[in-house]
Amino acid sequence: MSDISKDLQDQPKFQDEIGSKDQDHHTFELEKPNTLKKIQNFLHGNPTMVPVIILFVSVAVFGLVAGGKFFSAFNLSLIIQQVTIVGILAAAQTLIILTAGIDLSVAAIMVLASVFMGKLSVQMGLPTSFAIMVGMASGAICGYINGWLVTKFRLPPFIVTLGTWNVFFALVIFFSGSQSIRSRDIEANAPLLHFFGKSVKVYGAQFTYGSFLMILIFIVLWFVLNKTAWGRHVYAVGDDKDAAELSGIRTDRMLLSVYTVAGLILALGAWVSIGRVGSVSPTSFYEGNLDSITAVVIGGTSLFGGRGSIVGALFGALIVGVFSSGLSIAGLDVLWQRFALGCLIIMAVGLDQWIRRISN
Numbered sequence: 419m420s421d422i423s424k425d426l427q428d429q430p431k432f433q434d435e436i437g438s439k440d441q442d443h444h445t446f447e448l449e450k451p452n453t454l455k456k457i458q459n460f461l462h463g464n465p466t467m468v469p470v471i472i473l474f475v476s477v478a479v480f481g482l483v484a485g486g487k488f489f490s491a492f493n494l495s496l497i498i499q500q501v502t503i504v505g506i507l508a509a510a511q512t513l514i515i516l517t518a519g520i521d522l523s524v525a526a527i528m529v530l531a532s533v534f535m536g537k538l539s540v541q542m543g544l545p546t547s548f549a550i551m552v553g554m555a556s557g558a559i560c561g562y563i564n565g566w567l568v569t570k571f572r573l574p575p576f577i578v579t580l581g582t583w584n585v586f587f588a589l590v591i592f593f594s595g596s597q598s599i600r601s602r603d604i605e606a607n608a609p610l611l612h613f614f615g616k617s618v619k620v621y622g623a624q625f626t627y628g629s630f631l632m633i634l635i636f637i638v639l640w641f642v643l644n645k646t647a648w649g650r651h652v653y654a655v656g657d658d659k660d661a662a663e664l665s666g667i668r669t670d671r672m673l674l675s676v677y678t679v680a681g682l683i684l685a686l687g688a689w690v691s692i693g694r695v696g697s698v699s700p701t702s703f704y705e706g707n708l709d710s711i712t713a714v715v716i717g718g719t720s721l722f723g724g725r726g727s728i729v730g731a732l733f734g735a736l737i738v739g740v741f742s743s744g745l746s747i748a749g750l751d752v753l754w755q756r757f758a759l760g761c762l763i764i765m766a767v768g769l770d771q772w773i774r775r776i777s778n
Contacts, residue, residue: 465725466729472762473733480740483747484748488744491623492622501735502629503628503687503703504738507703507706508713508731510524510683513639513679513728514575516676517723518655519575520576520721522580523580523586524710525707526586527560527586529587529700530556530590530688531560532691535689536599536611536698537549537698540607546609546610550610550611558685561682562674590700594700598698604692611693612696614631614690614692614693615692631686632732643728652676655673712759717733741758741759
């Protein structure tokens with residue numbers, strides 16, 4: 419009788435175990451990811467695929483709309499030439515955004531460095547190599563100032579760079595006297611400044627040395643961000659600054675180095691811009707700030723920091739170039755080109771939010 423009572427007592431426990439297993443099995447079935455979830459997780463783990471897909475779709479669409487004219491070697495090489503400056507600006511901007519910051523002064527730093535190069539070599543007669551070195555140093559110093567203000571006073575990068583954008587452009591006007599340095603004067607006194615404007619032909623396509631430098635910058639930054647401790651620290655600071663500090667990363671020093679490196683890249687962009695435009699103008703590339711952010715956002719780098727790829731910024735710049743070229747060949751006004759890019763930015767940010775929300 420006691421054995422029977424014991425069996426009766428154990429029966430509810432046994433049923434509870436069965437019910438628990440059934441419930442766990444049911445939960446597993448509910449949590450089994452569907453196709454949409456898999457796509458979201460894939461895009462979260464491979465952020466570069468977003469701009470790659472957009473680029474291929476854009477090329478296909480504009481190829482159908484514009485026909486063979488769009489796919490001509492001349493037009494494709496022209497797109498690369500046109501996005502060279504935006505690409506270099508985007509490379510520097512990506513470093514800042516990866517740390518959960520933003521830099522509204524990238525174009526001003528670049529133009530200021532170009533003014534130093536042009537004024538010292540052409541108007542003051544100093545050796546061109548020395549003028550270029552001063553321009554490089556000025557870009558690094560401007561970047562360091564931004565980083566110092568962000569880290570020393572704990573100010574938001576948006577506010578800091580909004581202020582320095584005005585300061586640096588005021589310095590541009592002051593040092594240049596609101597006067598451009600003409601192309602023929604540069605060619606006569608400092609032809610080295612035009613070096614990155616020279617071009618070579620490859621299978622009917624024409625590429626400038628500046629385009630090759632842009633690609634080299636992206637290759638170097640890809641290696642540094644993915645294969646070095648410095649690069650891993652950049653992502654760590656952007657993902658969670660407090661956690662990075664607890665893990666032993668000197669976050670303030672990291673931010674200073676990131677802003678300084680970005681400034682140095684912008685100084686290289688200044689040299690390239692002189693070759694691209696042919697002259698030094700204090701009012702050139704005024705929209706470069708927004709164009710660089712556009713390329714970075716479309717390239718899949720999160721504005722919240724810690725996620726993205728430097729290669730994505732290159733694809734983002736190419737997408738901007740493809741849209742501008744395709745819409746221009748299709749006969750649309752510049753107004754509608756800006757309209758299309760604005761819609762593309764909103765879609766890119768919305769896609770980023772969607773990926774972040776579901777994947778978390």
